[in-house]
Amino acid sequence: MSGPIEVEVLSNVPKELYIGGRWQPAADASEFPVVDPSTESILCKVADAQVSDAFCALDAADRAQASWSTSSPSERQRILYSAFERLHERIEDLALLMTLEMGKPLAESRNEVRYAADFFRWFAGEAVRIRGGYEMAPDGQSRSIITRTPVGPCLLVTPWNFPLAMGARKIAPALAAGCTVVVKPAEQTPLSMLALASILSDLGTPFGVVNVLPTSRPVEVVGALMSDARLKKLSFTGSTQVGKKLLAQAASGVLRTSMELGGNAPFIVLDDADLAAATDGAMIAKMRNGGEACTAVNRFIVHESVIAEFGRRISERMSAYVVGRGTEDKVTAGPLIDAATRDKVAELVADAVAGGAQLIGEVSAVPTSGYFCSPKTLVNVPRTARLLHEEIFGPVAALIPVSSDREAVDFANATEYGLAAYVYSRDQQRSLSIADRLQVGMVGINQGMVSNVAAPFGGVKSSGLGREGGAEGINEYLETKYYAVANTVQAARDDK
Numbered sequence: 001m002s003g004p005i006e007v008e009v010l011s012n013v014p015k016e017l018y019i020g021g022r023w024q025p026a027a028d029a030s031e032f033p034v035v036d037p038s039t040e041s042i043l044c045k046v047a048d049a050q051v052s053d054a055f056c057a058l059d060a061a062d063r064a065q066a067s068w069s070t071s072s073p074s075e076r077q078r079i080l081y082s083a084f085e086r087l088h089e090r091i092e093d094l095a096l097l098m099t100l101e102m103g104k105p106l107a108e109s110r111n112e113v114r115y116a117a118d119f120f121r122w123f124a125g126e127a128v129r130i131r132g133g134y135e136m137a138p139d140g141q142s143r144s145i146i147t148r149t150p151v152g153p154c155l156l157v158t159p160w161n162f163p164l165a166m167g168a169r170k171i172a173p174a175l176a177a178g179c180t181v182v183v184k185p186a187e188q189t190p191l192s193m194l195a196l197a198s199i200l201s202d203l204g205t206p207f208g209v210v211n212v213l214p215t216s217r218p219v220e221v222v223g224a225l226m227s228d229a230r231l232k233k234l235s236f237t238g239s240t241q242v243g244k245k246l247l248a249q250a251a252s253g254v255l256r257t258s259m260e261l262g263g264n265a266p267f268i269v270l271d272d273a274d275l276a277a278a279t280d281g282a283m284i285a286k287m288r289n290g291g292e293a294c295t296a297v298n299r300f301i302v303h304e305s306v307i308a309e310f311g312r313r314i315s316e317r318m319s320a321y322v323v324g325r326g327t328e329d330k331v332t333a334g335p336l337i338d339a340a341t342r343d344k345v346a347e348l349v350a351d352a353v354a355g356g357a358q359l360i361g362e363v364s365a366v367p368t369s370g371y372f373c374s375p376k377t378l379v380n381v382p383r384t385a386r387l388l389h390e391e392i393f394g395p396v397a398a399l400i401p402v403s404s405d406r407e408a409v410d411f412a413n414a415t416e417y418g419l420a421a422y423v424y425s426r427d428q429q430r431s432l433s434i435a436d437r438l439q440v441g442m443v444g445i446n447q448g449m450v451s452n453v454a455a456p457f458g459g460v461k462s463s464g465l466g467r468e469g470g471a472e473g474i475n476e477y478l479e480t481k482y483y484a485v486a487n488t489v490q491a492a493r494d495d496k
């Protein structure tokens with residue numbers, strides 16, 4: 001099943017905990033398996049961090065914090081920029097590792113390595129541009145010196161769908177700001193993060209600045225770290241359900257949090273849209289990462305005058321996907337992450353069809369072993385269907401007709417989520433007016449992709465708090481402090 005390159009890539013990746021600059025087994029020597037979702041076979045086992053290991057990692061992060069926070073910005077910049085370069089040099093083996101543990105096609109894994117690398121380049125730049133201020137108080141009696149200081153040791157908890165990029169989007173700004181980190185990668189995809197830790201280690205990142213804890217006990221490990229007063233920040237990317245629990249836990253210690261949570265993205269196609277462009281954009285917005293993205297389209301909200309033609313185009317493209325193991329060149333859609341996710345997608349489709357939705361196309365050739373799911377297109381989806389209200393997180397395009405812009409906006413906003421949305425219209429003014437009314441953090445206008453390292457990524461409502469990337473990204477890891485300085489210049493003038 002595995003070729004020689006796969007065996008080599010798997011044997012080269014470290015499989016232990018990375019704590020204080022050392023690779024080590026779990027305190028009780030336990031391990032957990034990492035599964036290839038396209039074969040259901042075990043790829044390897046990794047060390048399974050216990051609560052005591054978590055405290056060792058926080059000890060290391062806390063010890064390293066003082067010297068890291070006073071290291072020169074240009075030294076932090078050097079490490080981050082070197083990480084950008086090294087990720088590019090290692091793109092092939094990192095992409096293969098990601099495809100093995102997560103399933104996405106190699107071309108998409110390569111794109112994710114580039115995207116992750118870009119965060120290191122972007123924040124290498126930001127490391128030397130942390131701004132403060134110097135201002136006169138309105139009464140002229142004092143001056144304010146405003147400084148920005150690192151918040152301190154951070155816990156970074158990441159999901160499985162982008163095993164490298166979601167970590168990079170947190171690690172790079174944290175390090176740029178002068179914070180040390182303990183990273184808890186998703187249980188299903190720890191290998192990409194372990195590979196990144198070994199790269200950062202090779203580049204001379206000081207011991208304890210980055211610590212990585214794969215674990216099968218997220219509740220205990222994360223809970224223990226959050227209850228320790230030395231931890232100063234939690235940055236979480238994952239489901240809204242878990243995010244809400246962590247926010248409640250953060251309350252007792254008034255722990256700073258950043259939350260990148262779930263979505264239910266609408267993709268609005270107006271009657272004057274360029275349907276060819278909308279179809280291209282739709283495929284990116286729906287099918288990037290096989291539909292397993294927080295920004296993935298959950299609801300295609302289409303003007304009734306163009307829905308038949310748009311549906312035909314979407315169905316044709318959805319049905320042309322080649323489903324299989326992501327390591328094979330011809331494959332354009334990999335498996336879902338696990339059996340539960342595959343079964344949930346099937347359940348959501350069955351519920352929509354039972355409510356009256358029509359299946360107008362699907363891929364017929366799908367491997368029987370592995371967690372594969374056939375891409376499908378549904379039209380006339382009833383508004384009560386569960387898949388319009390819950391994250392599908394799979395390759396299912398669901399189309400709903402609307403008869404006006406107002407109806408499109410109202411339906412788009414009728415969800416607790418507010419991460420990404422997309423609008424297609426040839427009339428820029430009309431698109432902007434819709435974008436203004438959408439309750440989301442990001443809107444793609446005539447484009448199906450919103451992710452961009454230089455832009456602020458994040459959501460409103462139950463989709464999260466805070467922004468990652470862009471000029472805002474580093475702020476999540478900085479505290480503002482100000483000195484009120486008596487205005488001696490004024491006093492000196494009074495002396496004369």
Ligand code: NAP
Pocket residue numbers: 157158159160161162166184185186187188215216217218219222223237238239240242243245246259260261262263293294295391419459463464
């Ligand atoms: P998840 O189940 O919420 O898990 C996310 C992370 O939290 C994993 O590392 C997980 O560990 C850990 N975790 C789970 N339960 C926990 C608990 N009770 N206490 C502490 N930690 C806990 O999410 P997922 O299924 O991995 O990822 C998919 C979700 O992430 C989707 O909802 C998606 O929309 C969202 N997402 C959001 C963004 C964004 O930027 N807004 C980006 C990507 C994904 P285990 O792996 O061991 O469960």
Ligand code: MG
Pocket residue numbers: none
């Ligand atoms: Mg999970």
